[in-house]
Amino acid sequence: MSRTRASVNGITEGVIWKQLLIFFFPILLGTFFQQLYNTVDAVIVGNFVGKEALAAVGGATGTLINLLVGFFTGLGSGATVIISQFYGADRSKQVSQAVHTAMALALVATVVFFFVGFFGTPTALRWMDTPDEILPHAITYMRTYFCGILFPLIYNIGSGVLRAVGDSRRPLYFLIICCMVNLVLDVVFVVILKMGVFGVALGTLISQAVSAVLVVLTLLHIPNACRLFFREIRFTIPILRSIILIGLPAGLQSVMYSLSNVIIQSSVNSFGTDVIAAWTAYGKIDGVYWMTINAFGLAITTFVGQNFGAQKFDRVKKSVKVCMGMAFLASVGISAVILAFGQYILKLFTSDPSVADIGMQIIHLLVPFYFTYVGVEVLSGTVRGAGDAFIPMIMTCLGVCVLRVAWIFIAVPLNRQISTVIVSYPITWIITSLLFFIYYIHGGWLRRRKARMGFSD
Numbered sequence: 001m002s003r004t005r006a007s008v009n010g011i012t013e014g015v016i017w018k019q020l021l022i023f024f025f026p027i028l029l030g031t032f033f034q035q036l037y038n039t040v041d042a043v044i045v046g047n048f049v050g051k052e053a054l055a056a057v058g059g060a061t062g063t064l065i066n067l068l069v070g071f072f073t074g075l076g077s078g079a080t081v082i083i084s085q086f087y088g089a090d091r092s093k094q095v096s097q098a099v100h101t102a103m104a105l106a107l108v109a110t111v112v113f114f115f116v117g118f119f120g121t122p123t124a125l126r127w128m129d130t131p132d133e134i135l136p137h138a139i140t141y142m143r144t145y146f147c148g149i150l151f152p153l154i155y156n157i158g159s160g161v162l163r164a165v166g167d168s169r170r171p172l173y174f175l176i177i178c179c180m181v182n183l184v185l186d187v188v189f190v191v192i193l194k195m196g197v198f199g200v201a202l203g204t205l206i207s208q209a210v211s212a213v214l215v216v217l218t219l220l221h222i223p224n225a226c227r228l229f230f231r232e233i234r235f236t237i238p239i240l241r242s243i244i245l246i247g248l249p250a251g252l253q254s255v256m257y258s259l260s261n262v263i264i265q266s267s268v269n270s271f272g273t274d275v276i277a278a279w280t281a282y283g284k285i286d287g288v289y290w291m292t293i294n295a296f297g298l299a300i301t302t303f304v305g306q307n308f309g310a311q312k313f314d315r316v317k318k319s320v321k322v323c324m325g326m327a328f329l330a331s332v333g334i335s336a337v338i339l340a341f342g343q344y345i346l347k348l349f350t351s352d353p354s355v356a357d358i359g360m361q362i363i364h365l366l367v368p369f370y371f372t373y374v375g376v377e378v379l380s381g382t383v384r385g386a387g388d389a390f391i392p393m394i395m396t397c398l399g400v401c402v403l404r405v406a407w408i409f410i411a412v413p414l415n416r417q418i419s420t421v422i423v424s425y426p427i428t429w430i431i432t433s434l435l436f437f438i439y440y441i442h443g444g445w446l447r448r449r450k451a452r453m454g455f456s457d
Contacts, residue, residue: 011303012088012315016315017326020319020322023166023302024299026171027172033176033179041057041203041204042280045197046350048190048191051274054280054281055273055277056137057201061125061141062283064117064128067262068116068117069153070257071255072156073156073254074248074255075247075250076160077251078244078248079099079160079247080160080164080301080305081385082239082243083098084165084306085306086309087165087306088307094239096232098239101235102157103157105157105235110150117149121138122135137196140197140201144198144202144205148205151209154216158218159215161219163302164226174211174215177210178208185199249392250393253393257396260404263405264421274354274355293327296330297377299381300319300323300385301385302385320378328374335368338363339363342359342367343360361419372429386446386449387449392436392439399432411424
């Protein structure tokens with residue numbers, strides 16, 4: 001692989017804001033279709049099965065699935081960073097080793113997650129105080145999902161590999177196809193065949209299988225060092241160590257997020273089915289913002305990774321300023337739209353006026369503070385792209401997770417209302433963003449990473 005090949009995608013060359021947007025928009029549209037595919041499940045279940053089923057497929061189940069899949073996605077981000085750095089540095093052999101090591105990691109994780117998810121589901125749901133009328137639906141959904149856990153893990157690794165070398169378009173195409181398949185299957189299984197929650201879960205499993213097959217077929221034929229060969233899927237220990245050093249903190253951070261969300265979901269569950277359904281419906285609207293801000297985080301991680309590997313450190317710093325500005329503007333714009341049209345969007349998920357009213361209360365408490373999270377996503381993606389993952393994990397876990405859990409156990413019993421639970425989010429966003437700004441400016445992260453890699457100033 002030549003230097004020309006490494007820079008074909010423009011990440012290490014050209015106008016920064018244009019290249020960021022070229023890379024960002026396919027990621028955004030891809031996550032949009034991923035969110036749409038989850039939203040379709042919620043809309044169809046909420047309207048054709050009932051609010052108990054709606055609460056089951058998006059409340060406790062979503063939180064528990066994110067706990068495991070989010071851990072692996074964080075762990076897999078280590079592979080994305082390593083591959084992007086090797087690709088930017090024009091090191092073909094290491095790129096190939098990282099790809100096959102990442103795939104081996106996905107296969108091992110599949111076995112572990114299946115047993116943990118399938119057999120641990122009833123206990124975990126009961127620990128979360130899931131109401132009795134929701135519990136059977138939730139168990140059915142979770143167990144069906146974990147029967148196909150291989151597919152989202154393979155897709156996440158495969159799409160991460162493609163994004164690491166600047167290809168954010170094909171993961172988008174695969175998600176569009178996946179979304180369309182899921183929509184058709186939801187209609188067939190739930191509306192026509194009346195299969196209820198099991199039908200939604202089965203449709204999700206099949207559609208995820210389609211996306212996994214597509215990404216594997218792409219890697220089998222890609223004409224560069226990322227090409228996949230089944231016979232070469234194995235662990236290369238030095239590469240695995242590097243992936244874990246970068247990815248494990250991100251995975252643990254995701255677990256901490258999910259655990260704090262489990263505790264919050266348990267608190268939400270104690271307010272009854274209407275509040276759970278409203279929280280689930282709001283979560284689908286809220287996903288529009290998170291898919292956007294996460295796309296900025298993914299974009300800056302790969303952008304920094306390749307430029308760091310190419311030793312273009314001024315370009316790293318400039319890209320952060322550009323990405324921060326764009327993410328802030330996007331946050332303000334999305335907030336304005338949700339505040340203006342939230343009441344109409346909620347009607348897509350439920351016709352129950354009580355659920356809709358609670359949903360609007362949640363929107364008014366959270367949406368105006370979206371902009372305060374920008375620093376967390378962009379700056380954590382920046383330092384992770386350079387390979388610095390441990391300290392960002394500590395800051396996020398303390399600033400978001402630990403503080404949020406402490407709020408639930410201390411503040412909520414003093415004023416037992418859903419608003420007290422919800423206000424924990426903006427408080428922790430603000431504090432954690434401030435921590436990241438201080439670390440980015442004064443933490444010496446770039447100097448340490450340059451020294452570790454043997455790069456000169």
